[in-house]
Each structure stands twice: as C-alpha cells, then as structure tokens.
Amino acid sequence: MKIEIRNGRLIDPMHGVDRKASLYVAAGKVAAVGEPPAGWHANRVLDAAGLVVCPGLIDLSARLREPGFEYKATLESEVAAAIAGGVTSLACPPDTDPPLDEPGLVEMLKHRARSLNQAHVYPIGALTVGLKGDTITEMGELAHAGCIAFSQADAALADTQVLLRALQYAATFGYRVWLRPQDIHLARGGVAHDGEVATRLGLPAIPAFAETIALDTIFELVRATGVRVHLARLSTHDGVVRVRAAKKAGLPVTCDVAIHHVHLCDVDIGWFNAHCHLIPPLRGTRDRAALRAGLVDGTVDLICSDHTPVDDDAKQLPFAEAEPGATALELLLPLTLKWAREEKLPLSAALDRITAAPARVLGLDAGHLAPGADADVCVFDPELHWVVEPSALRSQGKNTPFLGLELSGKVRYTLVGGQVVHEA
Amino acid sequence: MTNASLPDAEVTLGRLADKMRGAVAFDAKLIGIYSGGAWLAERLAEMLEGEHPVGYIDVSFYRDDYAQKGLRAKLATTTLPFEVAGSRIILVDDVLYTGRSVRAAINELFDYGRPESIELAVLIDRGGRELPIEATYVGARIAVARDLSIVLQRHLDGSLELSVEPAGSVTGA
Amino acid sequence: MHNPQLNADGELQHLLTLEGLPSEIIGRVLDTAVPFVSIAERDVKKVPLLRGKTVFNLFFENSTRTRTTFEIAAKRLSADVINLNIGVSSTTKGETLLDTIDNLVAMNADMFIVRHGQSGAPHLIAQHLSATHRSHIHVVNAGDGRHGHPTQGLLDLFTIRHYKRDFRELTVAIVGDVLHSRVARSLIHGLTTLGTPEVRVIGPQTLLPTAVEALGVHVFHDMRRGLAGCDVVVMLRLQSERMKGSLLPSAGEFFKHYGLTVEKLKLAKPDAIVMHPGPMNRGVEIDSAVADGTHSVILPQVTFGIAVRMAVMSILAGN
Secondary structure, rough: OOOEEEEEEEEHHHHHHHEEEEEEEOOOEEEEEEEOOOOOOOOEEEEOOOOOOEEEEEEEEEEOOOOOOOOOOOOOHHHHHHOOOOOOEEOOOOOOOOOOOHHHHHHHHOOOOOOOOOOEEOOOEOHHHHHHOOEOOOOHHHHOOOOOEEOOOOOOOOHHHHHHHHHHHHHHHHEEEEOOOOOOOOOOOOEEEOOOOHHHHOOOEEEEEHHHHHHHHHHHHHHHHEEEEEEOOOOHHHHHHHHHHHHHHOOOOEEEEHHHHHHHHHHHHHHOHHHHOOOOOOHHHHHHHHHHHHHHHHOOEEEEEOOOOOOOHHOOOOOOOOOOEEEOOOOOOHHHHHHHHHOOOOHHHHHHOHHHHHHHHOOOOOOOOOOOOEEEEEEEEEEEEEEEEHHHHHOOOOOOOOOOOEEEEEEEEEEOOOOEEEEO | OOOOHHHHHHHHHHHHHHHHHOOOOOOOOEEOOOOHHHHHHHHHHHHHHHHHHEEOOHHHHHHOHHHHHOOOOOOOOOOOOOOOOEEEEEEEEEEOOOOHHHHHHHHHHHHOOOEEEEEEHHHHEEEOOOOOOOEEEEEOOOOOOOOOOEEEEEEEOOEEEEEEEEEOOOOOO | OOOOEEOOOEEEEEEEOOOOOOOOHHHHHHHHHHHHHEEEOOOOOOOOOOEEEEEEEEEEEEEEOHHHHHHHHHHHOOOEEEEEEOOOOOOOOOOOHHHHHHHHHHHOOOOEEEEEEEOOHHHHHHHHHHHHHOOOOEEEEEOOOOOOHHHHHHHHHHHHHHHHHOOOHHHHHHEEOOOOHHHHHHHHHHHHOOOOOOEEEEHHHOOOOHHHHHHHOOOOHHHHHHOOOEEEEEEEEOOOHHHHOOOOHHHHHHHHHHEEEEEHHOOOOOEEEEEEOOOOOOOEEOOOOHHHOOOOOOOHHHHHHHHHHOOOOOOOOOO
C-alpha cells in the first residue's frame, strides 16, 4: 500500500530534520522524504497540513498486563491505547503473572502482539527466576525468544552477590540489563518521598538516598563487569548528579525518567490523591528540576510513560494501600510537548527523547524516518486541545493524576509497518 | 413600630417588678434566659423583696430550629447554683413572641430536675404565639410587625434599653 | 488547595485534620465544648441535638477507649450509635472500604466516626461521599494511620486553654515517638494555628520524622534542654512494637533518656501541666509519680474529650 503523508512538518530528530516535507511510504518502509520516488502513485493520501509528522514513539516501559492481570487490562486494549498515543514500539517489563522467565511465555506474548498487527512489542525478560532474586534465568533462551533486555522490574534484588553474578552473565553474552535504582531495605514499606509532604500526611517514606545508594552499588558492579546497564526511572537530584559523573567516567550506562516525574512532585499528592501513588515516588521540586535539566543536557537519555493500568478498585483505597502506577501511553506525547513548551525546547529535541533516544537504548534501527526505515510514523496535531477523561482514554486503566486536565497534542494518524493502524 | 414608640425599658421593668412584688413565692428562684432574660433576672432579684437566687440558662441545645439553622456561634453556659428539683422557679425572658424559647427552656430545666412549679416573667409580650405558652407576669404588651425584632440592650452603666431591628439579625423568641 | 473539610459556605462539613483549619473554627469548637463540660455534671447528661440521627462508629483499627468516648459523646447528644469493628483491613472481608461506606449510607447513616490504620482513609471517604452527592453525611476522623487525630488535638488544645488561657505566651513540648504519632501531628497543627510561639518536639532521631521543622517546631534530642521553661509537657505513648524493628533498643533505655520523671519535670516551669493522650505506659514514657502527681491533667483530658467530641458532632450535624 502506497501512502503519501502530505505537507506536514516533518521532524526526524535522529537525522536533524525539521522542515515542511511530505513523506512517502511503500511496502512497509519509508520510500522517500520530501520528493516522491520515481513513478509514484499513492493509494492513499493523508493530509498533514498543520500537523507534525515524526517517527512513531518508542516507549521503554508499558505494562500490558498480560499474562495474568487481564482484569486490569489486556493486550488488545493497551496496544490500542499505545497506537492512539502515537506509540509504535513499546517494551514491556517482566512483572506479569507468571513473570516472563520462560521462553514459552515470551513467545506467546510476541505471538499475541504480532497477531494484533498493531504496535511492536519488545518483552523485557526476567533477570532471575520468578523475579525472586535467587537464580538467574536462561537469558540465552529468553533472548532467542525475543527478549531485548533483562530486568527485575520493581522486584527486590537485595543479594548483591546474585546481582553481581547476573550482571557478569549478561555481560558475557552482551545482554543489556535494566535496573531500577532503589535500595530495597531503605524503601521497604515506603510509599512517598521522605520529605515535608510525607511528614505532614503521615505516609511511610522512601528517602532519596535509597536511590543514590543503589546507584553507587550498580555503578561499581558495572565497572567490575562491563555490563551495559539502563537505569529505569530516575527520580532524584542526587541521582542525576551521579549518573552525570558515571557517564563522564565512561561507564556504559543510560537512564530514563517517567513522564510523571518530569511534571509532578510530592506536593501534587494533595490530600492523599492515590493517582499520585507511583514507583518511584514523586519527589521534591528540586528533584524535578534536576530531572528536567538532565533531560535537556542528555544526562537523562529519554522519557518513557511507565504505563501501568490499575483497576478502579485498586486505586480507590487509602493512599498507602492503593496500587501504585498510572495509565500513560496516551499521555506520553502531549505531556512531552508540554515539557518542551515550558522549557522552550525545540520540538525536535523533545521528540528525540521519545523516538531516537529509546531506539538507541534498545539497540534497534528504529525511531527515525530515513528512506529504508520501517514506516512507523506518528502524525499529530500539536495544537489540538483535549480533556483527559476516562471516556477519552482507550486504555482500560483510567488512573492518571492528570484526570480533568486539558492537554494539547493529539495523534491524528499512526502507521506501523506502513499500515495506518490508528486514525482520529 | 419605631424605637420612638417602644416603651421605655427601665419604666417597663419597674411595672413588671410591681406586678411581681407580693405575688411571687418568697423562696422563688429566678432563672434568666440568656442574655436579655439574664440581665432582667439580676435586676429583679435586687428589686423584689427577700432573697431570690439567680441562675442563667442557655437554650441553644434545646432549640427546635437546630436542623434548619445549626448550632449558634455564641454559646453561654447554663449556670444554676441551686437544685431545680422541688424548687419554685420563675423563668425570666426579655421578649415573649412565638413561645419556642420558653418551651426549650422548660425542657432544659426538666433535665436538671423536677421543679415544684414554673412561672414566666417577661418584659415585653408581643403576641404572635405559635405554642400554647403564656407569661404569668408581663411588663408591657405591644404589637410589632413580623419582619421586626425587639431587642434589649444593656449599657455599660447597667441601664437597659429596648430597640427595634429587622428580623433575622437576632433569632426570634 | 481546596479544603475538603469545609463546605461552600466555609462551614465545617467534616473534621478530617487540624491542618489548614482556620483558627476561628478551632476557637468555635473549643467555645462550644465549654457548656458541654457542665452538662456532664448533671444527672441527665443528654441534650436533644442529635435526636433521630444515626452515628456509625467505623473502627478499622481496634480502640476501645476512643470508640467509647465517641459513643458516650454521641449518646449524650441523643443520637443512635452503631459500633462497627471491621478488623484490620476491609479487604480481608472481601468488601472494599468504599463498598462498606455505601452499604451504611443505604442504612441512613448521618455521620461516620472513622478510625483507620492508613493515613488518608477519612479523606477518601469524604471525597467519595462528595463525589456521590451525599454531602449531608459528615465524616469525623478518629485517627488515620500516622496522619491525624483531630479530636484528640482539639481536646488537648481545650485542656491547655483551660489551664493556661493564652496560647500566644506558651512553650509546649511534645515528647516521644513523633514519627508514628497522629496525636503529635494534630496537636502541632493546632498549636501553630493558634499562635503558640514555641512548640518543641523531643525524641531520638529514629523517632522524629524527616523535615519535621517544616511543621513549625524546634527539635530537641536532649530532653533536659527541651523541657527547660516549658508550660506544657505532652508525653506520647511508646508502642511496644517500636522496641523491635531497630528503632529503639529497649523500653528501659528509652525511659532513661526520654521518660518523664519528677526530677526532669522540675526543669519545666513550676506550674507546668503534664498531658498524655493515653493509654499510658507507666515506667516507659512516664513515671507513676508524675502521672498521678499534681502537674498531671491526664484525667481531666478524658472528661474534656467527651465534651469536645460533643461539640464537634453538634457543630457538624448542624451545618
């Protein structure tokens, strides 16, 4: 199917493109940019006047809740949410039920996703069996089945010796490991950032140094093993400082921040708003400022949605009992645009953080629109305002701190593999 | 009815005391309903012969308009320095109107004990009863429009004065 | 931030926390409690204010003392009182917290007195009632997790006012496990709102919350220095669980450093009063000689507690 996306503002951060140009798609690939290929005859023309045309978003953390948590969400609903949000590739953490520690489970997930034929799903395999932190998984088998990296999701891995062995093993075969920097003992029982807000509200708290102590441990182990580590969900000012130093010292680390921590801080919990119960917790204003600055200077490589649909029953509980997480696949783009506007960042730089940068971390030839690239495209209207309401979200999870807020930026077309999979 | 046509409070108090003198029981106890009735009870205790102990009653907890109006902002404390049970009581209030305040006061008094008898002395009876309540001793009877309230004030020197205000600025008696 | 305790007219709709409560409203509760104290001295201790109203004592955390004082207070207002002990977690019953609320609303509840082990539970209930158009039902927080115990805070303020008159001249010390204490948090908010110039917290680092100075208090780790010149000393209960879990080595060591003895009390002003929310651990946070001594106003606190709760319920039910 030959598709012409005509007269949009084409932004391809990886190749430094930001100009008015048409995009030509054929046989699932980008055929040409700017000028049509010879003998071009479009089967379909999408009018992108006034719209932005960019690579499909790549989201490094989106929980699809299958297998095991189908009452919260299903592959169908969440992948539909992804493409409605312009996300054409997503990585899902291994904390399903059962966890993704067996090749069969990974294959089934990949198969299910492929049969939907919508977004690309990249499973992240469990680093240890059952995520229990004792025995390392058969990483070779899992990689063969399609895992692009290994992680513990939010589960504890307190035993540093096990962690060391797991990293050594991964390094041997060149596998990437994604780690959440959180010292499980210091974080135990905590649900909010240890600061003035948690003190006022009487919430059990997680100190900032739960993150920095974990980072120090991880960096030492990276130095010792040479493993490539991606740090998932940075949240503190001092954490950003440490990552900056580690990168400067040449350590092979990358890191991300969840979109919520770019915008919110602990004060937003207000009177115990359970939608703000997140992992890692929303921290202070100084931490948020450091994360934002880190995104600009590249210390923080990219933004992910950390999409976690939670059913209403699990959220309508007192703050500490409520299940953490927020639905965010459909908010990643407008909230990234909001950040760009607030920081007066060029749109290309902002979009880089959700397209080219995640592609680099995944080690994929994706997140760009040069001729020959997979035609995963997002076409959006940056000026279209919409209100975040349950009815406006495709995800089965309606749990977001942004409920009731008006955002601008809405996806008009999403293409995956050269097919229009979503239009609005 | 204007302030000018209201009877003089001190004169009316004098008339009330004249009516009560010789008629009240020698051991009657005066209980004034806050705040106008309280001032009057103190003055009457001086003006009547014999020893008449004085108590004060705040009826806020017994009013029948709590559901509509909530609890009043200013509460005073009912203070009865004597046994209600077996006593001959004279309830004192400034203005008798619907009768609801007196009903509340009687209910409250019964929660303190069973009195031997209760009589009612009021400075002004303005008619407009909504309950079957009548005063035993009345200083003066006047008619006032429904949209007006009669208010008793006490000046710094202790002298009393009656005035008229739009209704709603004070709760009706 | 919109205060969920107040209705559109700025009147008290729920009592969830003392934080952010205007001093006029606090003052009104204290003033309203005064006549209720004398009602307790009559033979007939009832007034008819809440007649026909149904008050549900919803206790998700056991507490016979607090539940009993609320029950007495509600009955003295002539309300019908139903006690529900839901146990540790509503989810062990299979019914969610809000489902329980909805069921009770269907039974014509007028007021919920809620004690819950989690901070924020009464706020959740109040917000749910508002979202489902049942704003005529009032919620009183009888203690939520570590967050607040506003009626205790109010009765503590009432007690202090009874003995000391003007908050603006006082030095008040709160001693013990402030980290886990909803009583401490509520009292601190109340004291600072009413203009108390010097509020001190005294305890070991393990038992003081991070950034506690942000609440407007001065931190002391040395009890002797912290007690110097105090008008009011509030001793907090130390729960036995704190002795495990690495917060404190032992009750004995705690008593040595932070227990209130006759000798340490001499460092406070000669007319200082000693308070305790109860129940007391004699010999752990407070010496019997002090608890039963002339400075102690611990028993009057209990009496005042009933009057203050009557005041809270009658103000709410009338709004």
